[in-house]
Amino acid sequence: MKGLAIVPAFNEAGSIGNVIDEIRAYDATLDVLVVDDGSADDTCEVAARHGAEVVRLPFNLGIGGAVQTGFRYAAGLGYDLVVRVDGDGQHDPAQISLLMPAVLSDEADICVGSRFAGPGGYRSSATRRLGIRLLAGTVSLLTGQKLTDTTSGFQVLNRRAIELFADDYPHDYPEVEAAVMLHKHRLRLVEVPVTMRERATGVSSITAIRSVYYMAKVLLAVLVGMLRRPATPLEDA
Amino acid sequence: MMLAAGQTPLKVSIAASIASILLLLIVFELIRSRRLRERYALLWLATGVVLLVLSAWRGGLNAIASWVGVETYPPAVLFAVALLFVLAVLLHYSLVLSKLGDQSVVLAQRVALLELELRKRDRVEAPESAADEAAEPAARPR
Numbered sequence: 443m444k445g446l447a448i449v450p451a452f453n454e455a456g457s458i459g460n461v462i463d464e465i466r467a468y469d470a471t472l473d474v475l476v477v478d479d480g481s482a483d484d485t486c487e488v489a490a491r492h493g494a495e496v497v498r499l500p501f502n503l504g505i506g507g508a509v510q511t512g513f514r515y516a517a518g519l520g521y522d523l524v525v526r527v528d529g530d531g532q533h534d535p536a537q538i539s540l541l542m543p544a545v546l547s548d549e550a551d552i553c554v555g556s557r558f559a560g561p562g563g564y565r566s567s568a569t570r571r572l573g574i575r576l577l578a579g580t581v582s583l584l585t586g587q588k589l590t591d592t593t594s595g596f597q598v599l600n601r602r603a604i605e606l607f608a609d610d611y612p613h614d615y616p617e618v619e620a621a622v623m624l625h626k627h628r629l630r631l632v633e634v635p636v637t638m639r640e641r642a643t644g645v646s647s648i649t650a651i652r653s654v655y656y657m658a659k660v661l662l663a664v665l666v667g668m669l670r671r672p673a674t675p676l677e678d679a
Numbered sequence: 680m681m682l683a684a685g686q687t688p689l690k691v692s693i694a695a696s697i698a699s700i701l702l703l704l705i706v707f708e709l710i711r712s713r714r715l716r717e718r719y720a721l722l723w724l725a726t727g728v729v730l731l732v733l734s735a736w737r738g739g740l741n742a743i744a745s746w747v748g749v750e751t752y753p754p755a756v757l758f759a760v761a762l763l764f765v766l767a768v769l770l771h772y773s774l775v776l777s778k779l780g781d782q783s784v785v786l787a788q789r790v791a792l793l794e795l796e797l798r799k800r801d802r803v804e805a806p807e808s809a810a811d812e813a814a815e816p817a818a819r820p821r
Contacts, residue, residue, distance in 0.1 A: 477791075495795060495799075496795070497791045497792055497794070497795045498791055498794065498795075499787050499788070499791045500787050500790055500791065501787060503784055503787055503788070507784045507787070507788065510788065511788045511791060511792065514788060514792060515792055515795070518792070613784075
């Protein structure tokens with residue numbers, strides 16, 4: 443079982459080293475690929491110093507394009523399993539163990555760590571929580587599966603999901619559209635409760651005005667996505 | 680001077696015709712000098728031709744204006760048609776931009792992955808320099 447941890451990072455020099463060390467501490471056999479999404483700081487150097495492979499994008503593609511780079515890498519090198527961990531330290535690599543069983547037992551093609559699936563609150567601004575809820579509600583409605591956190595990038599994916607996303611992955615807030623894509627391609631998604639940390643350093647790429655814009659954009663993309671012909675052919679189930 | 684209702688003033692027809700011909704000439708010149716690709720020029724040529732026809736063919740413009748309910752000032756139809764064509768050109772641009780954007784994402788990803796592949800090969804060929812590289816990865820592109 444060849445596993446790869448994909449860590450997208452944009453100006454995360456302050457936290458990326460720690461994230462890599464923690465992933466190694468969780469499982470030293472996982473290869474770590476940092477996708478440096480056009481950072482202006484030392485993200486790339488820090489990551490290389492901590493022993494990760496670094497793929498450096500020539501300019502900022504946004505989270506979707508960055509993560510897809512990782513999926514392409516994983517698909518090309520024949521990895522069986524991908525773990526996604528954000529470079530800002532928000533995801534606790536020790537909790538990867540909570541995400542693994544569902545995928546390893548082939549109960550799901552992708553397992554997502556949800557902040558809201560279990561007890562224990564996720565502390566965030568009210569508007570942000572509202573946005574996350576609204577997106578989750580829309581996706582639940584469209585997919586007919588109760589989802590609580592469709593914006594979580596803390597995920598474990600198997601080969602089928604890797605190949606699908608290497609071919610076609612959405613751009614902004616990709617997880618929301620990806621949930622709809624998975625549903626259309628009849629891949630199985632499960633959520634397990636995790637707790638997330640406050641970001642260690644750096645600035646979130648999501649500001650208040652932008653998040654409204656993204657909300658509108660993502661809702662449009664999701665709604666249109668239900669009607670759209672898939673870029674890669676659906677597998678017959 | 681009072682206009683007869685539903686008639687296009689001659690001066691408007693002449694001015695609009697000249698403008699349309701100018702547009703056509705400019706587009707032709709841009710194609711000829713290879714600064715504008717034919718596929719992008721087609722919409723502009725269509726715009727120029729339609730506007731020229733509507734400007735020069737006064738009876739036609741008046742007739743179309745009365746069909747669509749423009750009773751007093753037929754050249755308004757000319758503006759409307761011109762506006763529609765401009766919208767079509769803009770929409771076409773959005774399509775082209777979207778496609779270029781998607782393509783540049785794929786290019787950026789491939790370039791980045793190829794660079795990583797190259798660095799890996801260098802490491803295999805010259806393992807002793809791996810430590811140097813870890814400390815200072817290849818020069819930044821900017």
